[in-house]
Every structure is written in structure tokens, then in C-alpha cells.
Amino acid sequence: MIVTVTLNPSVDEEYLLDEIVLGSWSRANSTLRMPGGRGVNVALMLTQLGYSAVAMGFLAGFNGEYIRDALRRANVTTNFVHIQGETRTNVYLSLKNPDEGTSIYEKGPRVDDEARKRFLMNYKRMINRASAVVIGGSLPAGMPKETYKELSLVAKEAGLPVYIDAYGSPFLMALETQPRMAKVPDTQIEHLAGRPVDSLEAYVAAAHKVHEMGIPWGVVSYQVYGDVFATSHGTYLAKMTRDKTQAFLFTARDALVTGMVIADAEGMGTEDSIRFAMACAIESSTHVDRNIKGRASIEAYLDKVTLEKLD
Numbered sequence: 001m002i003v004t005v006t007l008n009p010s011v012d013e014e015y016l017l018d019e020i021v022l023g024s025w026s027r028a029n030s031t032l033r034m035p036g037g038r039g040v041n042v043a044l045m046l047t048q049l050g051y052s053a054v055a056m057g058f059l060a061g062f063n064g065e066y067i068r069d070a071l072r073r074a075n076v077t078t079n080f081v082h083i084q085g086e087t088r089t090n091v092y093l094s095l096k097n098p099d100e101g102t103s104i105y106e107k108g109p110r111v112d113d114e115a116r117k118r119f120l121m122n123y124k125r126m127i128n129r130a131s132a133v134v135i136g137g138s139l140p141a142g143m144p145k146e147t148y149k150e151l152s153l154v155a156k157e158a159g160l161p162v163y164i165d166a167y168g169s170p171f172l173m174a175l176e177t178q179p180r181m182a183k184v185p186d187t188q189i190e191h192l193a194g195r196p197v198d199s200l201e202a203y204v205a206a207a208h209k210v211h212e213m214g215i216p217w218g219v220v221s222y223q224v225y226g227d228v229f230a231t232s233h234g235t236y237l238a239k240m241t242r243d244k245t246q247a248f249l250f251t252a253r254d255a256l257v258t259g260m261v262i263a264d265a266e267g268m269g270t271e272d273s274i275r276f277a278m279a280c281a282i283e284s285s286t287h288v289d290r291n292i293k294g295r296a297s298i299e300a301y302l303d304k305v306t307l308e309k310l311d
């Protein structure tokens, strides 16, 4: 069973529009409402691909009930601590060109000390039954910035691989625990690379830096449709074709993490792992919902991934 942690999940509402007119009304052509948050998305995709996943974190209010029910209907096991307030709504205004979308994120409810302790207790219990841990997304108010480091340490002490996709100091602190994979956010590339993000070299330097910290997979998104992977078998630039892309919602990065978890679980080699993870990302970017169409659909994209070995 794979544990996914989303401490600040969301209901994602996506409005598909022809245009956004600032200072006036815009009519949506259609609307989608989905459970969201990075770990939640990974749990959904893992389950769709035949892996059992438990989604953990905090839920609140009507949005919290909606997420819990949607996950259960999708056969994802849920283990959330219910808190006061309302789980946030993240609004995505999507235009025909996915590069022109706009999003608005709510903050989400504050977590108090008692709920935090309850979550930690549940997490430690779950770790005993888990084979891997995925940690993703923003930290809600009330959670100390050491949280991801602490969660990663607990998992590592139990011998589990940890996959982290977060940002800011909580992310940087978690790197000290040497997770199996760290997905570097755009906002941290300059800091990790120690130089301005003005060329591919900066992305590579950030991925190397992460790998040199003892993290087997240092992954950095390179512009929108590529990723740099620093591994002990070399550094790779992987790119995907973008012609069929529809989604503005950034689930491709969650699909990539899902692919890495599965690639490791199935003992794939370095290049096969990258291809598989990238194929998961391509597949997820071809539709606006969270429903990966299955393994065969992902495998159909394997040859759309171009892989360049940089060193």
C-alpha cells in the first residue's frame, strides 16, 4: 500500500472559457469539479493503475466530505483527520490555449495542535503497512515548516522510499532526509542551482545539486513540457510532445510522480523509469479530468518521449 500525504487538499473547480474579460462577466462553456491536491491526485492515479493507495491529510467542511466521498467512490482508501473550517477551493480559469489559463488558490483551514498530533499518530500507524510514501503540496497554516522533514524521516526509518513534490523551506528541509525522489519546484531552481534560471544549465545544476545531496532521483521541470532527471546513471533531459495537450490544471506533475513510484515498485531501469513517468504525464495532460485511461493508454505514449543523455 502506498501512503500519500496531502495536508492542504483542495476541491479543484475548472471553468472552461472562450475568453476572460477582466472587469466584466465571462460565461463558462463547461465546469468541472474534482478532488485535488498533489497527494490526492497521485492516490487517484495509482489506484487507477492497479495499486492500492491511502490518501492522508486534513479535511474540513462540505468540501472535505465531497473529497472523502469522491475518493472512496474511486476505491482510494482514506485516512484524513477532520478539522474545523472548510477545505479550500482552487479555481482554474482555463482557455483554449492551456498556456493562457489563470488560477486562484484559497489558503485552506488552519490545523490546530490536537489535529496535528492525531495526524502524526495515524501516519505512524499507516507507515507500518506501507511500501512507499508520497508527500505533496502546500503546508496549511498551523503546521510547522519541519513537518515534511519529520514525515520523511519516519518513513525512511521504516525503510520506505519517499517521493516529495513541495516547495519553500518545508521542501528544502525535507531534502536533508534524502528522499528517494525530489521534484524541485520552479521557485527553488535558482536557489539550488546557485545561478539565474536563464538556460538549461541552470535546471541541470539544480537537479545535480539535489542528486548530490544523496537523493537518487533529482527531478526539475524544464520549461513546460520537459524534465531534467539527475540520477546515478547520468543526467537526462526528457521531453514530451505537446500537440494533444488540453489540460491547464497541473496534474501532469502528479502523474509524473505516480509514474516514478510505479517504476520503482516494478524495478524498472533508469531510462525505462523516466520514459514511463513521462508517458504518465503526457497521458494525464491529454484530458481535463483525473481519469488515467489505464496502463495500455500510458504505454501508447512511451515512444512520444524523447530522451537525451546530457552526461
Ligand SMILES: O=P(O)(O)OC[C@@]1(O)O[C@H](CO)[C@@H](O)[C@@H]1O
Pocket: 008, 010, 012, 035, 036, 037, 038, 041, 090, 105, 136, 137, 138, 139, 249, 250, 251, 253, 254
Ligand atoms: O497549493 P498546492 O498544494 O501547492 O497545490 C494545489 C494544487 O494545485 O496541486 C494539484 C495539482 O498538482 C491541484 O489538484 C491543486 O489545486
